[in-house]
Every structure is written in structure tokens, then in C-alpha cells.
Amino acid sequence: MTAQIIDGKAIARSIRKQLKTEVTRLRQEGTTPGLAVVLVGDNPASQIYVNMKKKACKEVGIYSEEHKLAANISQGDLFSLIDRLNADQNIHGILVQLPLPQGLNEQEVLERISVTKDVDGFHPVNVGKLVSGFDAFVPCTPAGVMEMLTHIACDISGKKAVVIGRSNIVGKPVAQLLVNANATVTICHSQTKELEEECRAADILVVGIGRPEMIKRDWIKPGAIVIDVGINRVNQAIVGDVDFHQVSEVAGWITPVPGGVGPMTIAMLLRNTVVGAQSSK
Ligand code: NDP
Numbered sequence: 001m002t003a004q005i006i007d008g009k010a011i012a013r014s015i016r017k018q019l020k021t022e023v024t025r026l027r028q029e030g031t032t033p034g035l036a037v038v039l040v041g042d043n044p045a046s047q048i049y050v051n052m053k054k055k056a057c058k059e060v061g062i063y064s065e066e067h068k069l070a071a072n073i074s075q076g077d078l079f080s081l082i083d084r085l086n087a088d089q090n091i092h093g094i095l096v097q098l099p100l101p102q103g104l105n106e107q108e109v110l111e112r113i114s115v116t117k118d119v120d121g122f123h124p125v126n127v128g129k130l131v132s133g134f135d136a137f138v139p140c141t142p143a144g145v146m147e148m149l150t151h152i153a154c155d156i157s158g159k160k161a162v163v164i165g166r167s168n169i170v171g172k173p174v175a176q177l178l179v180n181a182n183a184t185v186t187i188c189h190s191q192t193k194e195l196e197e198e199c200r201a202a203d204i205l206v207v208g209i210g211r212p213e214m215i216k217r218d219w220i221k222p223g224a225i226v227i228d229v230g231i232n233r234v235n236q237a238i239v240g241d242v243d244f245h246q247v248s249e250v251a252g253w254i255t256p257v258p259g260g261v262g263p264m265t266i267a268m269l270l271r272n273t274v275v276g277a278q279s280s281k
Pocket of ligand 1: 208229
């Protein structure tokens with residue numbers, strides 16, 4: 001079997017096109033969706049992500065502003081900026097790029113962002129709403145994963161889903177969204193015994209661990225849907241957590257890296273910002 005590719009780049013492009021139409025409509029009604037991105041310190045990878053987000057905003061007509069702060073900024077000064085953005089009527093989404101430099105309390109910073117502008121979906125109130133099955137900002141990467149499953153018309157209900165990784169950004173919210181969609185979900189992590197066995201049971205396998213090409217061909221149930229969230233730099237190349245060449249011989253569907261989940265994450269950020277603008281009216 002050769003897996004069909006889930007082309008995140010193409011799906012994200014079509015989502016951006018739809019969003020552009022909605023942004024045009026909102027602008028005609030006098031509301032320009034606005035995103036504020038806060039970057040603390042000079043982590044080069046973070047700067048690349050921020051630049052990609054700003055470029056995507058521009059493409060669909062979302063106003064964006066970047067606030068670049070020194071790594072040694074005090075938490076109080078960072079809070080003052082967030083408070084100002086919370087009150088700014090031109091801003092509908094606030095994103096503090098993670099990770100934060102040492103000395104800043106990530107949880108307190110995320111909690112400072114207004115729940116209604118929390119386009120990353122990391123505020124505990126939005127996390128709680130997601131768990132309760134209420135409307136909330138959903139974290140962008142997990143939302144992108146679900147959008148890809150929708151795109152291939154995957155009937156998630158009753159499927160056995162296995163999520164490897166339990167971070168607040170990827171693994172836990174993905175697992176929750178899959179539960180909300182009626183999958184039977186197993187969450188695996190570094191302490192899981194018999195990881196290969198767990199994987200082999202999966203109709204839907206989502207991997208977000210940060211281990212280059214760790215998931216191999218014989219871990220996969222023939223025909224399974226494999227979503228690779230991992231982004232790993234190996235020499236000069238970017239590879240996922242799944243051994244794409246091996247696994248694509250067995251899986252039914254697979255996401256490439258790059259060009260899979262990555263572009264979807266940014267598209268979901270844009271969507272959340274547009275939703276923030278719609279809700280502000
Ligand atoms: P974290 O480091 O926060 O979490 C990694 C998770 O993987 C942990 O739960 C850890 O288990 C688990 N894990 C690590 N090693 C193993 C192993 N050998 N076997 C089983 N489980 C293991 O990473 P993130 O969740 O932030 O990111 C994961 C990957 O996704 C990274 O490659 C990251 O770059 C990528 N990513 C991609 C995005 C995109 O847009 N495509 C967005 C965000 C992240 P434990 O909890 O026990 O330590």
C-alpha cells in the first residue's frame with residue numbers, strides 16, 4: 001500500500017483564501033481583525049515563526065503588530081504590555097511566542113492574556129472550556145490536526161486514536177479534541193510501556209514528540225491515518241517524528257514534514273484571530 005498524502009500546504013492555502021473573503025467583509029463593515037505578537041528575547045527559531053505568522057496575516061488582510069522585548073524584561077513590564085493589548089480595541093488576538101526566557105513565569109503570562117483574545121488557546125479558562133466541550137479558542141496545532149482529518153472526510157467516531165506526546169500545546173489538546181469527536185483515545189508518552197503495540201492498534205495516530213523519524217513502518221496498522229506533528233532539524237533538513245518513507249508504504253494517509261501540520265497551525269491562528277474579531281462586534 002502507498003499512503004495518500006494529506007497536503008497541509010494546499011489545505012492551509014484554501015483556508016487562507018476563505019479567510020481573506022471573510023476579512024474583506026469584516027473590513028467593509030469597519031472591523032479590521034488585528035493580531036499582536038509578543039516576542040521576548042532573541043530565539044532565532046521564534047523569530048522565524050513570528051515572521052511567518054506576520055506574513056500570513058498580511059496575505060489575508062489581518063492587521064498585525066510585533067512587540068519585540070529584551071530577554072531580561074521584568075514580568076511586570078511584560079504584564080503592562082499585555083494589559084495594554086487587552087484593552088486595545090484594534091487588537092482581537094494576542095500571542096506571546098513560546099518558549100519564554102528564564103525568569104518569566106510562563107503560566108502567569110498566559111493567564112494575563114484576556115480569555116477573549118487568547119488566540120493560542122492556552123489560557124486555563126479556554127483549556128477548561130475545551131475539556132468541557134464548550135466553545136473556546138482551540139490551540140492552533142491541534143485545531144489544524146482536526147481540520148486535516150475533516151478534509152479527508154475521516155469519520156472519527158468510534159475510531160481508535162493514539163496520540164504520542166502529552167504537552168499542553170500538542171498532545172493533550174489533540175487527545176481532547178479526538179475524544180470530543182467520539183474517538184477512543186490513548187495518550188502515550190516517554191513512560192509508556194509497549195509503545196509499538198499501542199501504535200499498532202491505532203486507526204488514527206498523531207505523533208508530537210520531537211524525536212526525528214522515530215516511528216517506523218512495523219509500528220503502523222495497515223491503512224491507518226498518520227499525522228506527524230514533529231518538526232526536527234537534522235543536518236540541514238527538516239524531518240518529522242515519523243519515518244515518512246517507511247510509514248507511507250503501510251499507512252492509508254500520511255502528512256509530510258515539512259508541508260503537513262506546520263502550515264495548518266498558522267492557518268488556524270489566522271482563523272482564531274478572525275473569530276476574535278467577529279466576536280468583538
Ligand atoms: P514537548 O517536548 O513539550 O513534549 C514532547 C512529548 O513527547 C512529551 O509528552 C514526552 O513525554 C513525549 N516523548 C518524548 N520522547 C518520547 C519517546 N521516546 N517516546 C514516547 N513519548 C516521548 O514537545 P511539543 O509537544 O511542544 O512538540 C512536539 C513536537 O511537535 C516537536 O517536534 C515540535 O517541534 C513539534 N511542534 C510542531 C508544531 C507544528 O506547527 N507543526 C507546533 C508545535 C510543536 P513526557 O511527557 O513523558 O516527557
